[in-house]
Amino acid sequence: MSQGDGERTGRATEALRGLPSIAAVTADPAVAEVASGLRPEIVTAVAQQVVERFRRAILAGEAGVDPDQVVPAVREELTRLLRPRLATVINGTGVIIHTNLGRAPVSAETARAMEEAATTYTPLELQLESGRRGGRMEEVSRLMRALTGAEATLVVNNNAAAVLLTLSALCAGREVILSRGQAVEIGGGFRVPDVMVQGGARLVEVGTTNRTYARDYEAAITEQTAALLAVHWSNFRIIGFTAQPSLAALAEIARRRGLVLIEDLGSGCLIDTAPFGLAHEPTVGESLAAGVDVVCFSGDKLLGGPQAGIISGRADLVQRIAAHPLARAVRADKTALAGVAATLRHYLRGDVTETVPIWRMIAAPVAALEARCRAWAAALAAAGDLPVVASRATIGGGSLPEETLESRALAVDAALAARHGLTLPELAARLRAGEPPLMPYVADDRLLIDARTVLPEQDDGVVRALAAALGVA
Numbered sequence: 001m002s003q004g005d006g007e008r009t010g011r012a013t014e015a016l017r018g019l020p021s022i023a024a025v026t027a028d029p030a031v032a033e034v035a036s037g038l039r040p041e042i043v044t045a046v047a048q049q050v051v052e053r054f055r056r057a058i059l060a061g062e063a064g065v066d067p068d069q070v071v072p073a074v075r076e077e078l079t080r081l082l083r084p085r086l087a088t089v090i091n092g093t094g095v096i097i098h099t100n101l102g103r104a105p106v107s108a109e110t111a112r113a114m115e116e117a118a119t120t121y122t123p124l125e126l127q128l129e130s131g132r133r134g135g136r137m138e139e140v141s142r143l144m145r146a147l148t149g150a151e152a153t154l155v156v157n158n159n160a161a162a163v164l165l166t167l168s169a170l171c172a173g174r175e176v177i178l179s180r181g182q183a184v185e186i187g188g189g190f191r192v193p194d195v196m197v198q199g200g201a202r203l204v205e206v207g208t209t210n211r212t213y214a215r216d217y218e219a220a221i222t223e224q225t226a227a228l229l230a231v232h233w234s235n236f237r238i239i240g241f242t243a244q245p246s247l248a249a250l251a252e253i254a255r256r257r258g259l260v261l262i263e264d265l266g267s268g269c270l271i272d273t274a275p276f277g278l279a280h281e282p283t284v285g286e287s288l289a290a291g292v293d294v295v296c297f298s299g300d301k302l303l304g305g306p307q308a309g310i311i312s313g314r315a316d317l318v319q320r321i322a323a324h325p326l327a328r329a330v331r332a333d334k335t336a337l338a339g340v341a342a343t344l345r346h347y348l349r350g351d352v353t354e355t356v357p358i359w360r361m362i363a364a365p366v367a368a369l370e371a372r373c374r375a376w377a378a379a380l381a382a383a384g385d386l387p388v389v390a391s392r393a394t395i396g397g398g399s400l401p402e403e404t405l406e407s408r409a410l411a412v413d414a415a416l417a418a419r420h421g422l423t424l425p426e427l428a429a430r431l432r433a434g435e436p437p438l439m440p441y442v443a444d445d446r447l448l449i450d451a452r453t454v455l456p457e458q459d460d461g462v463v464r465a466l467a468a469a470l471g472v473a
């Protein structure tokens, strides 16, 4: 052993001796204060885990391990255990379907339906009329049939699962023809060619990145072909010299050649987006009317419901998909099913712009957003003059890329933040750590809170969060 090693070992032994006993940690007033709501064994277990972490760090020769930090670390860990992490965040980002913030918040009626399903027994697989076993998909199937004409519908965990399951059930061991322009990555590692491999299908790419013609699909068909796949460009655009055959043209080929046309539609919009000043997002009904046999889409994007993957289309194919062994592994639970059904009822009644939060946000008039921002500013007058500025909100969640909605935001510029002793990143960090947490965004040297994505019932929260962060509470 070199002299340096000896010194280090000596220091480590000393540091290890400095670690407090478990009894000392749990008896420390700083720990006892937060431990009062917890079972004593839990407090002991957490203290042991933290002390062990410090011991390993010392033995590993990590610099700056301070035994005095054990008590604060245990206190912090216990505090975190008791604080729900997935409680409310106020979304001031102007991104309506914000994947990092959990995508679509659901309507009050949807939340009630999900709560009821979660906290009671439900006739999930029971026909109440006959007392016999019934399909768990009947309700959603009936609703989707009325809304889109889909013969049958199956709900699974999410759209990634819907696409994987559909390919596995209908195309395993066979070929699937896909345009090169649609061999895309959706995000979060969901790449269409990889999903195809996972589903056991062989990908046959046709055409080019920017232009693919109906004749390209036609020429690639062999006796090994099971399906043509269309993937919606959810989260990007290719503009300029482009060509892609219509769904109707693909459907015609599929029918003539005895193949299945599958579409991964992504968002699963059920209404026309054009009246809101947005580009037209293809709807589920349009896909089915064009002759798509099976369409897959998300529950928590433009549908505005809970996380789910929805598979709609021909009854014989949906049946085959539902019978695949993987269907059981990715099936939706009763709360998601109740939530999807409750969300679909809003479309049945035609009240989505008053009830479904993402559609309320999309439909909100600019004048109303301006008035809310002014009210926030007035309530925060003690913090200084906070201007209301024009902003652009986006749909997000891999839907309608490049499309923006005129909006209004409350702005805090760097000079005003400095008067409160903060830089803009420091102010943003305080807002994120606040109670309630508020997610703003920073652009053009200003911190902005976009009113379009703040739920109206959170207006007080915005004022409280800003007042606390700026120290004028």
Ligand SMILES: *Cc1c(COP(=O)(O)O)cnc(C)c1O
Pocket: 158, 159, 160, 161, 163, 186, 190, 231, 232, 233, 234, 235, 264, 265, 266, 267, 297, 298, 299, 308, 309, 397, 398
């Ligand atoms: C979002 C999206 C997916 C993934 O859907 P999840 O519900 O997030 O699993 C798949 N395909 C397309 C085209 C999408 O837009």
